[in-house]
Amino acid sequence: MKKFKSSHKKNKEKNHKELYDSIDKAKKHEKAERITYLESLSNQLRLPSDMLAGAPIITAIGRNELYIENYKGILEYNSNSIRILTKIGRVNIEGKNLNIEYFTNDEMKIIGMIFSIDFVTGKDLQRP
Template structure:
């Protein structure tokens, strides 16, 4: 009578593959976490949008008659048809008719009038909403 021995090779191979892929996935997750920017981690911990901590401009349009810009660096040009504002991400251009800046501080400004467009001008690239 012959006894048949069942090979454990396939079972060991499957177990080894699971352990190998599990450690690879853990390493990938750790690498991705290490790559995340510092401000993103801080904003997640504080439950704040990353834009706010990075100093990105916040633009709030209230209808077509008022625009508030926060986190800007300075006013580049200003007349009754357009306002150009410098920000960390580039230039923000607000176009319209009868534009006025009734209020501004070092951090925030209000533009009133009939706003027709808000355009973001970055390095050799224009993105806008019309």
């Protein structure tokens, strides 16, 4: 009597590999579709995407200094809260003894004890 070797294990491994290869290809395709026009343009021009989009650049130095670039305006300003309007939404800064040390048309420096920095975009902009 001749024994037959089952090919089940071999087929199972092959199908498993094909399945995961197709999932990986789908993920790569999905990721490629997510690249926006500005990201594509910035990659071609070798410029940072935030420069083209006008996105705010926020630099925090410890908990006591905050620099904001590319803002549109100041919505609210008191010693506990500062709300800044940007092209992509609103930036809320909460803290204690907050003060705008200086501001120009596109940059400002905030000092004081900073507790939180929140970004508000989309439909959340309707709320204060």
